[in-house]
Amino acid sequence: MKKKWIILLWLLPVVLAFCSFCIGRFEITIVDTIKILASSFLPFDIEQTWTTMQETVVLQIRLPRIILALLIGGGLAISGAAFQGMFGNPLVSPDILGVSAGAGFGASLAILLFGQGFFVQIIALMMGIGAILLTYLISGVKKNAPIVMLVLAGVVTSALFQALISLTKFVADPDEKLPAITYWLMGSLGTASYRDIYLAAPLILIGMIILYLLRWRINLLTLPEDEAKSMGISVTRLKWLVIFSATLITAASVAVAGIIGWVGLIIPHVARMIVGNNNQFVFPVSISIGAAYLLFIDNLARSVTSVEIPLSILTAIIGAPFFAFLLHRTKGGWS
Amino acid sequence: MNITVENGNFSYSKKKDNVSFLYKDDINFTLNQGEILTVLGPNGAGKTTLLKCVVGLLRWKKGKTLVDGVDLMTVSYKDLWRRIGYVPQAHKMVFGFTVEELVVMGRAPYISTLRQPSKEDRQKAMEALETVGIAHLAQKSCNEISGGERQLALIARTLVSNPELLILDEPESHLDVQKQIVILQILKRLAKEYGIACMINTHYPNHAFYLADQVLITAKDFPMFIGNVQEAITEERMRAYFGIELKKVTYSEANYCIETMIPKDLGIEPTCSVHCFRKTDSLASVNE
Numbered sequence: 164m165k166k167k168w169i170i171l172l173w174l175l176p177v178v179l180a181f182c183s184f185c186i187g188r189f190e191i192t193i194v195d196t197i198k199i200l201a202s203s204f205l206p207f208d209i210e211q212t213w214t215t216m217q218e219t220v221v222l223q224i225r226l227p228r229i230i231l232a233l234l235i236g237g238g239l240a241i242s243g244a245a246f247q248g249m250f251g252n253p254l255v256s257p258d259i260l261g262v263s264a265g266a267g268f269g270a271s272l273a274i275l276l277f278g279q280g281f282f283v284q285i286i287a288l289m290m291g292i293g294a295i296l297l298t299y300l301i302s303g304v305k306k307n308a309p310i311v312m313l314v315l316a317g318v319v320t321s322a323l324f325q326a327l328i329s330l331t332k333f334v335a336d337p338d339e340k341l342p343a344i345t346y347w348l349m350g351s352l353g354t355a356s357y358r359d360i361y362l363a364a365p366l367i368l369i370g371m372i373i374l375y376l377l378r379w380r381i382n383l384l385t386l387p388e389d390e391a392k393s394m395g396i397s398v399t400r401l402k403w404l405v406i407f408s409a410t411l412i413t414a415a416s417v418a419v420a421g422i423i424g425w426v427g428l429i430i431p432h433v434a435r436m437i438v439g440n441n442n443q444f445v446f447p448v449s450i451s452i453g454a455a456y457l458l459f460i461d462n463l464a465r466s467v468t469s470v471e472i473p474l475s476i477l478t479a480i481i482g483a484p485f486f487a488f489l490l491h492r493t494k495g496g497w498s
Numbered sequence: 499m500n501i502t503v504e505n506g507n508f509s510y511s512k513k514k515d516n517v518s519f520l521y522k523d524d525i526n527f528t529l530n531q532g533e534i535l536t537v538l539g540p541n542g543a544g545k546t547t548l549l550k551c552v553v554g555l556l557r558w559k560k561g562k563t564l565v566d567g568v569d570l571m572t573v574s575y576k577d578l579w580r581r582i583g584y585v586p587q588a589h590k591m592v593f594g595f596t597v598e599e600l601v602v603m604g605r606a607p608y609i610s611t612l613r614q615p616s617k618e619d620r621q622k623a624m625e626a627l628e629t630v631g632i633a634h635l636a637q638k639s640c641n642e643i644s645g646g647e648r649q650l651a652l653i654a655r656t657l658v659s660n661p662e663l664l665i666l667d668e669p670e671s672h673l674d675v676q677k678q679i680v681i682l683q684i685l686k687r688l689a690k691e692y693g694i695a696c697m698i699n700t701h702y703p704n705h706a707f708y709l710a711d712q713v714l715i716t717a718k719d720f721p722m723f724i725g726n727v728q729e730a731i732t733e734e735r736m737r738a739y740f741g742i743e744l745k746k747v748t749y750s751e752a753n754y755c756i757e758t759m760i761p762k763d764l765g766i767e768p769t770c771s772v773h774c775f776r777k778t779d780s781l782a783s784v785n786e
């Protein structure tokens with residue numbers, strides 16, 4: 164029975180991905196989609212039954228967008244799960260240490276100075292990583308800084324960068340730049356391109372692989388520090404490895420898609436309600452559900468109205484009631 | 499394995515010089531294979547600190563711990579924690595792992611960083627659970643079992659790494675009388691059958707009488723005393739270190755004998771007279 168669940172969970176994002184090609188104003192059937200994909204990625208000769216326009220839409224617009232949604236959804240979910248485990252606190256999300264705020268400020272500043280463009284992403288990425296370094300410095304570079312110091316340092320960093328974001332908004336030209344910044348801060352995959360994938364995918368994948376391999380070790384980090392040490396592991400090194408990986412993922416995600424809330428917070432809980440608390444199972448399930456969830460949200464974002472709806476709005480509007488329902492059903496099944 | 503503490507002392511103050519040490523005397527003792535050392539002392543005497551210093555979870559400000567003659571600080575972390583098990587006071591977890599998952603964690607020193615526990619690791623966990631007698635709880639959440647069972651699970655978690663020394667911080671506190679006895683019996687069995695040395699913090703002199711080969715008594719501003727049970731736990735010392743009057747009582751029947759301490763201050767007016775006096779009479783007669 165458990166095997167069945169696992170297969171089902173891995174199939175979920177894949178099936179959803181294929182369906183997503185057919186969603187949008189430009190109509191393409193699923194058969195045509197599969198044919199187009201097969202003809203360009205597999206060594207088959209397939210008789211062309213589609214228009215070049217359709218091919219462009221599938222390959223140049225929808226495919227990169229779907230890939231990014233899957234990557235970012237899965238990545239944010241696994242970093243959320245890792246942080247919740249590491250901090251031993253189910254209320255933690257991947258932006259607790261200030262990465263999102265830092266990257267958000269980087270992006271706003273870049274929009275303010277240079278307008279839209281590749282610069283925005285690079286600077287966002289760099290500021291995200293810079294924010295983590297700041298958190299590290301504030302928390303005291305001491306070897307055994309207690310975890311609460313780290314959280315407080317993260318709060319300080321977040322607050323600082325939030326203020327700087329407000330400042331950029333305040334001085335931004337309200338007709339042109341301000342909407343761009345505001346829209347960007349709410350998260351969107353509307354401009355997804357292969358360039359975004361080349362920038363973000365390696366970082367997100369490296370982070371995900373490290374966290375995935377560490378998934379059992381992170382069980383140990385949920386214990387009080389002395390107990391974790393008495394398991395013969397170097398707690399400090401493991402902690403920073405987790406932070407490093409989650410930062411790569413979060414900073415890269417924010418850099419290409421803006422700030423996407425909720426996924427990293429609730430998806431790990433959904434996973435725990437399904438498979439229990441052992442992170443060996445929570446992590447893979449989080450990846451799969453997170454990827455599927457963000458893809459689903461993004462499909463809504465681009466198809467419900469004629470204008471793109473920012474992602475953070477939808478993740479919360481759809482996520483909150485769903486999560487409330489789950490909480491009610493399972494009575495908070497993680498304890 | 500034997501563990502020796504040489505001139506150990508500790509201070510929580512961060513100053514480099516002019517440190518006021520936590521213990522009046524430097525600490526010296528040796529604990530050999532299969533021996534049990536119990537640590538007695540009032541709250542705030544630094545019992546938990548002592549345990550943590552002995553195994554390196556806190557650093558001695560002075561002196562050192564030797565493991566088989568080698569300075570503990572030079573032993574690699576992994577090796578050390580294969581040989582030593584630390585049992586904290588039972589507490590609830592944020593995330594309710596199953597008992598089996600909790601116990602498997604103890605195998606961590608044998609599992610390299612990027613690996614997952616194998617079948618063999620889970621096998622070891624089940625064996626340890628059988629040793630402490632709670633194998634039937636393996637799939638229960640460790641937040642849904644009783645405090646005593648949780649304490650047993652934590653002991654099992656240390657057993658999976660085949661330790662030679664167990665460090666236990668008040669393993670029997672917060673437990674009902676029956677669970678206390680179960681824990682004490684298991685600890686004695688681990689020491690005598692498996693040859694595992696144990697260092698145990700406790701609040702109960704009675705438990706020291708049952709378990710200890712050596713007793714260490716400490717209190718603020720008092721010299722530390724180490725010796726065998728009979729030397730260590732005397733009425734005078736308890737009066738001095740704990741500030742209470744305890745009466746030592748020996749009770750024996752044909753095949754067993756029990757030593758215990760009775761607090762005089764808890765005595766009540768002999769309204770239950772006849773009954774009370776008879777009890778004492780019979781005790782006295784047995785002692786003769």
